[in-house]
Amino acid sequence: MERPIRFVVPFAPGGSGDMIPRMVAPSISELLGQPVIIENKAGGGGSIGANYVSRSSPDGLTIGVATVSTHCIFPAVSKSAPYDPLKDFVYVSNLARVPNVVSVHPSVPASNMREFIALIRDPKSNLSFGSPGVGSLGHMMGELLMQQTGGRMLHVPYRGAGLALQDAVAGQVQVLCDNLPASLPHIKSGKLRALAVAWPSRVTQLPSIPTFGELGMADLNGPAWFGLVAPARTSSAVVDRLQKAVAKALARPEVRQNIESTGAEPVGGTAMAFSEDVRAEYAKWKRVAEIGKISLE
Template sequence: MQRRNMLRLLAAATGAAAAGLSLSAAAQGTYPTKPISLVVPFPAGGTTDIVARIVADKLGQQLGQTVVVDNRGGAGGSIGTGYLAKAAPDGYTLGIATASTHGINPAVYPRLSYDATKDFTTITNLASVPNVMSINPAVKANDMKAFIALAKAQPNKMAYGSAGNGSVSHMMGELFKMSSKTELLHVPYKGVGPALNDALANQVQVLFDNLPSSLPFIEGGKLRALAVASPKRVPALPNVPTFAELGLPEVNDAAWFGLIAPANLPADVQAKLHDAAVKVLALPEVKAKLEKLGAVPVGNTPAQFAAQIKSEVAKNKRIAAAAKITLD
């Protein structure tokens, strides 16, 4: 009897191991077998959505299945990201992580529905987009040195506009203040559009923004760019230095848009998605579309992307604590 039970246990264990191997092999060999949902935690039409759609079509071609963009905006991206965190880790629900969802939100929302460093499987950072600091031409400063001197001479007399409390532009503005030891008045708006309009009208004197939305006005002379947050100078603005060049390296982080999945995604599925995404980013037509947006393809490893997210959370927690930024 005892021998029979032992044989049954051995058979069950062998079967379970075989099933596990079968699942892994199936994931590697046949995944995906149905369409994939790509959760974009912001409304259609924004930079996150545009980057996602540039990548989604070609990613579907690489994988042999349609990748459908699913916009789930709200609460600074936390609604869609929270939804992704609770999805099945089977490779059929992916998402886009940004500096907002995986850097700022964990720092400013005390009751966030997800953990940015534990609830997701990183695949790769798809692209980075330079940020830019610009001023209304009425401000009597032609470069950063002159602007900082002017701001120090007139504490809180100049205002900067942001896309809202806890936005990328808000955190960038506060980090600039800390790094440059200046005092600027923060004016939050409901989105970058209204902030941009008031910067053009000199209702606020300074604007921190993603480069794509400000670039046409900089090129048209309606805004004066003082610095870009980018690893190197932007081809469209060759005469505008990076923050690092100006001795403000802390402010030099670009915005970014990465591919993620729920935690515990099988390693072979993760590897297949990473391989497909890197191939997509190498396509000339994808590079051209991203560059037109002002974005730079990245395609780093899952481990590198995970380390980047961890660093981003830590940085923003420091900013939020220093500036006393918290959101409900």
């Protein structure tokens, strides 16, 4: 039997970044005729696992799970990031994407984004927004929202998305930028009020809520995503073989259904398309960090 391929997940087990690769791995293993195992290397907001992949042998046996946080935001806000997202990896394929949503506590006197923007532009406003931590996607979305509207909110960083969501539901912070699957139950129950979603079109679960694109805020309309990368210098033949297996795996109805059950949408696509998307997203968040003077140092 051939040596196994390791999918290095830079997060602890249980979240979307861990669940989605596990749903795809068995089909990829079958298609390649080669074992595929999941290895979790959590820590540093995903940077420890990403750095491990960047320093691994480019033999096609160590593949990393990449997210917007690990490959676009962390390198944009950390002057001492141990890896370069554009030079130290080759991009294989996007796996799936997830909508993001901006929501508020029901006590906030804004029923839509127009009213909310007017509120945060008011010098007397003292709204706060929670995030999973400095330099997280939730933090950067909040910063970009302020930069695009001229509004102000107080950023309250938490040690993880769950704690930020918990305090938003309790009203300890009034605003939250989060992935939709986590926030949706609280939006449905009325404990949070959704204002806008980051997605190409309105989501079926919230048909009355506009996208940021509809609101003329295209930079905020990007979803969260989960993809596969390999160390730089991995051969194009290896990347092509894996990319084709990913595409075939994501075309299987049972794999698609499993991914969709998490609130995500299967993506797939070419290595070049994924690479170009990451390059553009990295540039966007680097601008946000520079304008907002956001740094982990």
